[in-house]
Amino acid sequence: MDLLQSYSPTSNSDSDSDSETQIIKLPTKSAAPKVDDTALSLISSDPTSSSGSLTKPLDPTQHVVTYNPTYDQLWAPIYGPAHPFAKDGLAQGLRNHKLGSVEDASIASFHFDEQYNTFQSLGYAADPSATHFVGDLNSLETNRGVTVFNIPQSEHKRRRVLNKREIDEDDAIENDDDKDNPATDTWLSRNRKSPWAGKKGNVGQEELTEEQKKYAEEHAKKKAEERGEKVEKGEIFEEKSMFHGKEERDYQGRSWITPPKDKKADVEHCYIPKRLEHTWSGHTKGVSAIRFFPKFGHLILSAGMDTKVKIWDVYNSRKCMRTYMGHSKAVRDICFTNDGSKFLSAGYDKNIKYWDTETGKVISSFSTGKIPYVVKLNPDDDKQNVLLAGMSDKKIVQWDMNSGEITQEYDQHLGAVNTITFVDDNRRFVTSSDDKSLRVWEFGIPVVIKYISEPHMHSMPSIAVHPNSNWLAAQSLDNQILIYSTRERFQLNKKKRFAGHIAAGYACQVNFSPDGRFVMSGDGEGKMWYWNWKTCKVFRSMKCHEGVCIGCEWHPLETSKVATCGWDGLIKFWD
Structure with missing residues (x-):
């Protein structure tokens, strides 16, 4: 729009009192760069922004900015992992994984357990790097996106009944020896306490309990005595070996060593x-x-x-x-x-x-x-x-x-x-x-x-x-x-x-x-x-x-x- 400016020259004591006011028309200028609709919507939708400043970070791939970003936006860290082969002198193009370069990431143990157990039990989980879910989307809709830590009380009772039926079926087909063996899946499934645990329970994912360690040591000790070995005071651990080569002997009968x-x-x-x-x-x-x-x-x-x-x-x-x-x-x-x-x-x-x-x-x-x-x-x-x-x-x-x-x-x-x-x-x-x-x-x-x-x-x-x-x-x-x-x-x-x-x-x-x-x-x-x-x-x-x-x-x-x-x-x- 045109700007009009009123200009009055300084009047001397000898000048006439009825001097006319001069009106000068300045050339047309744009007051600010054109702001796109997205930026306007961001300004208007941000209730905490009293001065109308944008809170959205800049896209690092964007070459032209159509609005005036703030200092915080310009110098905000770039979102996402660093490019492993960038030529900025910071990233070294070294492979630390067989599929390329992998960066360290951390997630709270509570949130990891929540999403891990939800995926194992219900078939879906929240992607920590985005805002969407992965896995069985039908189950997601059926359960309305709940996790295993906030399942309704009625659902807990229904799951206990189903788990009890599975345990009874397992006990019917397993031997009596396996029931008393704390290292078997039957024992784990019978003694699990988590309502979201699967058929084999979640105990197997953790370290062995004292009872399981004791049984494993006794079992290894018994095996060692059967082989005629002298069992000393050290910790007992079952020995085994695995060959990874193609064949232990070649066509002439020579050993691999x-x-x-x-x-x-x-x-x-x-x-x-x-x-x-x-x-x-x-x-x-x-x-x-x-x-x-x-x-x-x-x-x-x-x-x-x-x-x-x-x-x-x-x-x-x-x-x-x-x-x-x-x-x-x-x-x-x-x-x-x-x-x-x-x-x-x-x-x-x-x-x-x-x-x-x-x-x-x-x-x-x-x-x-x-x-x-x-x-x-x-x-x-x-x-x-x-x-x-x-x-x-x-x-x-x-x-x-x-x-x-x-x-x-x-x-x-x-x-x-x-x-x-x-x-x-x-x-x-x-x-x-x-x-x-x-x-x-x-x-x-x-x-x-x-x-x-x-x-x-x-x-x-x-x-x-x-x-x-x-x-x-x-x-x-x-x-x-x-x-x-x-x-x-x-x-x-x-x-x-x-x-x-x-x-x-x-x-x-x-x-x-x-x-x-x-x-x-x-x-x-x-x-x-x-x-x-x-x-x-x-x-x-x-x-x-x-x-x-x-x-x-x-x-x-x-x-x-x-x-x-x-x-x-x-x-x-x-x-």
């Missing part, structure tokens, strides 16, 4: 790996230790915090070949025999299990009622039946695995034992402990022949032997790797000290390259560190894992290949 014949060792000169070659993901929790198959490295064994031990193919299919399930808690340490046909596993369930690598059967179990932190076999070929275990009660226990009897106890440490390392042609072994000391033992004699403890020393949760057998590398928790000689005096080599990584608080494993030129270790930030043995300088550090990089192993035959494991549940193979 048979090493390839065309691989030969070449340790003249090792190189630092530069790129990621393969990633194994199968553990649902962190991986605590990895071990290559002795001498050949065509298989790699991993101990998981998900209670499982897995073995993976390195050269061919690169898939999980077998899963060993026998522990009820996280697995702490693993150890192969010299020929790789068997291995030991130590778990936080206080059990040590001796497995057959090929068949997955448990040959024997050992326990003292304490947690084993480290297990080690005597490296001599004629003493492969001798097991040493460092326990949480400060002892190193020695078993004869043929008889199952404890033949020796080494009890001098003042804290939990972390490592056992054989030196001096396997006649002696060195142990480290939480008491911040090193002790040297004569094998078979429970007397300390060398005790190393200094005020500056920290706990050493990992020790490795140099390939020339003259030195020990100890991961110290003050963020450095210390070197001790393995000769008579076991002295600290003050000239060799490897630092730069951050390992305080973590039992990151230390290791050597097969030619002895490099020292390597993971750290608490997921990095892998390589040092030159002669100069003690950092040769290379690279990001390997999200979280702690806890374990590292150099391939026994390939001169430039390294495997690492971390608390992100991944095992990575570097070349």
Whole structure:
């Protein structure tokens, strides 16, 4: 519309009193951008908006705005998940799921249980990311959208009658033994209390009750006694194994663990790996230790915090070949025999299990009622039946695995034992402990022949032997790797000290390259560190894992290949 403005010039004292008022017509201008009907409707429909400001957020894909948005609207966060491959420098296009990139989301446990049980019972549920329902829409209309937590009282009574009829029918066809078995579905359905539970009840979705745990332990104990195994003080858990490969034997009758014949060792000169070659993901929790198959490295064994031990193919299919399930808690340490046909596993369930690598059967179990932190076999070929275990009660226990009897106890440490390392042609072994000391033992004699403890020393949760057998590398928790000689005096080599990584608080494993030129270790930030043995300088550090990089192993035959494991549940193979 046209704007009219009245203009009166300033009158002087000499001017006439009857001067005329001048009317000036200004050019036409638009008072504000045109507002579309949607914006007007939003303004008028918002009863709380006294000033007429819009509360609707801006559409990020909109190129032209037809109204004047407020500051809050312009800078409101974009709704919805972030694009995983956006080029804004914030989102990293990394796949964290087999179908792409998945963001973390949270929902209150009460609302999740409400919608989950509603879907299980009534067939529909509210979509938390939208305002609509999913599932059986006919049932939604019939029940008028109610959830299981607000079902009318009359509906509760009707459901109780139906459930009672189902229970009576189940009891009529089930055996009497199943009625008294708290681990069966019949027992669960008979004893459920939730009105929205299905035929098998909702109790099975939760942890086992004390009565069910007791029954399961008794059942596993009975099975172990039937197999002729000696049941010790550790927690009872039924052992089983699952083979994942195509066939356990090939057309020539060779086992799947048979090493390839065309691989030969070449340790003249090792190189630092530069790129990621393969990633194994199968553990649902962190991986605590990895071990290559002795001498050949065509298989790699991993101990998981998900209670499982897995073995993976390195050269061919690169898939999980077998899963060993026998522990009820996280697995702490693993150890192969010299020929790789068997291995030991130590778990936080206080059990040590001796497995057959090929068949997955448990040959024997050992326990003292304490947690084993480290297990080690005597490296001599004629003493492969001798097991040493460092326990949480400060002892190193020695078993004869043929008889199952404890033949020796080494009890001098003042804290939990972390490592056992054989030196001096396997006649002696060195142990480290939480008491911040090193002790040297004569094998078979429970007397300390060398005790190393200094005020500056920290706990050493990992020790490795140099390939020339003259030195020990100890991961110290003050963020450095210390070197001790393995000769008579076991002295600290003050000239060799490897630092730069951050390992305080973590039992990151230390290791050597097969030619002895490099020292390597993971750290608490997921990095892998390589040092030159002669100069003690950092040769290379690279990001390997999200979280702690806890374990590292150099391939026994390939001169430039390294495997690492971390608390992100991944095992990575570097070349």
